[in-house]
Amino acid sequence: MSEKLHPVSVEVNGVRREAQVPARLSLVDFLRDELRLTGTHVGCEHGICGACSVMLDGEPVRSCLMYTVQADGHKVTTVEGLAKPDGTLSILQDSFCETHGLQCGYCTPGMLIAAQALLDANPHPSEEQIRDAIGGNLCRCTGYQQIVEAVKLAAERTK
């Protein structure tokens, strides 16, 4: 006896994706395992670490705390959707490379989502605002210092 499947239609990084999924399949598992968009990562599955952050209709959310069925009819942006249409890195992604705002890369996609959402809403954030915006994304490698520098650099370069 297998689980009942529900039809979903989600626009992911600008492309409509349709699937039949069990109700309990989390959005992060759907993105990673069904759509093979493995850039979004799983860190805790209880909504604390932020490694699973994606944009839902343009706002950052924890995709481990959403079921795929809930995303039906909505738009999702993952780290794979942050680069420019021609594939070149976004200003923010490139800034992370410039300041070395990452090491193991595991929290990075979530950080980029949170930081990009901040810059979309507030192009000239203060240090305090940057730290608050990424306050829900845990990193164990960087101590956040070079991440904050990356976001500041991206803000400057977007002027």
Next chain:
Amino acid sequence: MKSAPFDYARAASLAEACELLARHGDAKLIAGGQSLVPMMAMRLVRPAILVDINEIAALKFVKPEKDAIRTGACTRQCAVERDDALAARVPLLRQALAWVGHTQTRNRGTVGGSLAHADPSAELPLAAQVLGATIVLRSAKGSRTLDAGKFFAGPMSTSIRPDECLEEIHWPVWSEKRTGSAFTEIAIRHGDFAMVAACAQVALDSRGRCTRAAFGLGGAAGTPLAFPKIASRLVGTALDDEAIDDASADAAKETDPGSDLHATKEYRRHLARVLAARALREARERAKES
């Protein structure tokens, strides 16, 4: 940490949600899911069917009225936080929301969801308790309204019946001109559950005497606590530090905090006194400025 299997229904309307609740014995409503989904991931909660109310547009609103502001149950916390008109008339809500989780959790979390979850240390339930908010509940049979005091029953427990869905919350607006409010808490990290939270709202007359006061404590008992009797003794005073300290000390005596990994009963009781006083002082200063 994958949830146990469940069936799923997306309600298009409040009526449909109520009908589903009435029909299924073991159903749970899901709004923002920021509190519910972790519990399902840990298999502590395993409903047979999840009724999703996120897409009910009729439950997402902020409607100013004469003496109150009504918020739909599924209004996102971030929407309430950003609403300047709301912040002007019920400032305590924006002040409380500054302490609620993180940007990402406020983007999904709803005002109704927070009240229904009824964590005794949560910010919105405390604000509701202190402001005397009223909560409208709907079922297939009709609707009823409860005062916050009657709504919160115990830790993670409310008076919501299994077939009811929270519809909207009425946040009272104070008409007094010189009103000030404040929200403060001690949590270990930014965005964590409060060990103890406190909030206050006061009104002053032109001479600086208190004409109205309300304050309360979260994380200090099984439900958020409001102290109307103690607050009423502040009316007529200048809200001087001594009066505030006495009121806070009395309030702390009425708390019944628990002990856990991060804070003992004694520590919480001490924090209760300290934070109640800070909230009252800050509210007083804001009232003076307004």
Next chain:
Amino acid sequence: MSEFRYIGKKRRAKEDPRFVSGRGRYVADVALPGMKHVALVASAHASARIAAIDAKAALAMPGVLAVVTGEEFCAGTDSLVTGVDAPKLTRFALARDVVRYAGEWVAAVVADTRALAEDAAERVEVDYEPLPHVIDAERAMQPGAPLVHPAHGSNVILHRKFVWGPVEEAFAKAGHRLAFRASWSRSATVPIETFGVAAQWNAGTEILDVWASIQMPKYPDQVAKALRLPGNAVRVHYDVDVGGSYGVKRGLKHTVLVGYLARKLGVPVRFIEDRLENMRGGDMQGPDRFFDMQVAFDADGTLRSWKIRAVDDVGAYAGRAPFQLGKPITAICGPYRIPAVEYDATSVLTNKTPQEAVRGFGQSPTNFAMERTLDRVAAYLKMDRIELRRKNLIRKEQFPYTIPSGSTYDSGDYHAVLDKALAAIDYPALVRARDEARKSGKLAGIGISTCLEPSGGNSAFEVLLNPKNETTTWMDSCLVRVDLAGSVTGVMNTSSSGQGHESLVSTVIGEVLERDPSTVRVVRADSLQALPSNSPVGSRMAIMLGGAAAGAARKIRETLVAIAAHNLECAPADLEYRGGDVALKGVPGRKLTWDQLVEIAHRKFHRMPPDVDPGLQATFVWEVPTGGALPDAQGRVQIYPCYSFEAHLVYVEIDPDTGKPRLGKYVCGHDCGVMINPDIVHGMTFGGIAHGIGAALYEKFSYTEDGQLAAGTFMDYLLPSAMEVPPLAIVDHCTPSPLTSFGQKGSGEAGYLGAPAAIASAVNDALAPLGASLDALPMSHLAIWNAIHNGKRA
């Protein structure tokens, strides 16, 4: 240093572009056709006999392939070994007969999906008969305590006492002495990615392929041994990105389990720990120890001797974790001139989750205890804490400096680093700010720590703590190849978890060959192709992998010069190598270009010198400098070769009414010799400080009296966010190591080794006016408030 072309210069890390694009390849991204998934059934009890396991209901669940218990697994594999002399200690991924800690894995369920495996795991019925348990180290050492491994006869699995120098004489002669206890609670570096492993058995080739989130020396070998396979039957793919490790991802038991399941079932199997499994049953907790410190000193602050008694609660099983008591011997007097030291180390079993290696391998807790000692001596003598350190720090003219336990510190200028840090934070202004804050009723303090970061990973403490284990080989390797097109590839032989090794290797090769590092590709061999490596541990890779890459690149360079000499009919000494071209000195027209030399090497055998192999590749296998010796009769031996140094200064304010600490300015003076890539070094140091902030203020694997892990999720095990970690500044100093290719020292553990000590120093400085003190980590809000509360009453 301007003498280098690429080393020490700002350079983007090679690894970063793929990570910012979401194109990392972590083990959870490895999808093998037909792959199945594992969930574990874990013990609810700290100590119990397993009376029965009924898997019938679980096996009947949809999508379930197998349920394996310890009875089958332990008969079909060999026990993992511990490094200490405790042959009766067996350790398997699944418990057999008894469980020894709450969270220990009892059965493994294999199913089509992880969700289905979890559904079935819930239905496995285990009958337990609870047994007495012990979760306190001191109680575990008492006679009559419940024995975690009865066959071993006691709960003590390691006890060694060393006396280096005339300790009793020093104590007798010294003017004063102090004694106190410093405690470091169980915490670990808890990466955001849990441990995971995928394995596939190919019955045709009889190879077990393994992909894992691994940071572990001798990993393929130990996996093969436990699975009763020949060493060349296991192929570990090191090109899996590891999402942070900082010591802990030793995953041997996970790998043996998954390898066994893959062979048994004939399908690829992948196990990714969920966070609950990871925290409780992953065996990746860290040092849990107290130090009974005794120090002898004179009235003028001169330290004469100290006695360190360290007792560590290792948990219910032990791999390499007890050795974390041994590594600090390499710097057992810290950065100070202490001529006589006693060290008494005990490793104790309790019914808790086992420890694994944590960043620094025991150095951070030991530095914390040492620095508390310095601060206490200063308080006792009413002497300035910085002056006390100045007085006792080894002076720059004294290097190389040999400490009583036999290690020689290669180079350093501790006073200069301290001065730089003091200047960078504007220490006088900070003192004024602190005093102003105090006047306004706040509790405010400045913290200082001066600590060593021993680097190079010569784990000679293994022999010291277990003479039966005569391991003195601590090597690393690199292969460098220049292909027909003239492009350069470096091959490294281990996985990485964010340290930027590809950037390290390409920069070093580029430096030696004078070719742009961005044109140098770095790949990883799998374990069947790999040259010997001891993994990134003990801050060793800049030294060892850097040294091996340099060595291999030098051989290539020498080969190119030899080919040119042969073709230009001169001696190598007459030639000048520049940017890959080789020219006759003083005769610029007579030269061979890189492309020409490459072509000769690969295609023109008739133009090759007689003793040079065709093609252009070189390997270099390098034993750790100053390594290779066994301890002498007094237990003296050189352990780590190179000594990096950190001086931390941090400001803290504490709300006197709530106990809440707030970190302000933070400066770390850091000397790790020549930095190959400053951004990478700084990044890891910042991260180490953040780890230290967590250990000092927030993180603890707390246990209930029942032996249950109370902090088993991220809701209770609190990792610092960008709001808890303040802006950090590093000020660099460089005393090159005379032992390495470019003067580099190791730096992977930097920041973590001195931060907890500095923060403890700051909090204690803040509490000092109340007469209160705290010598136990973490200094939680509650602990600080209790200290304030009790101090006020005292």
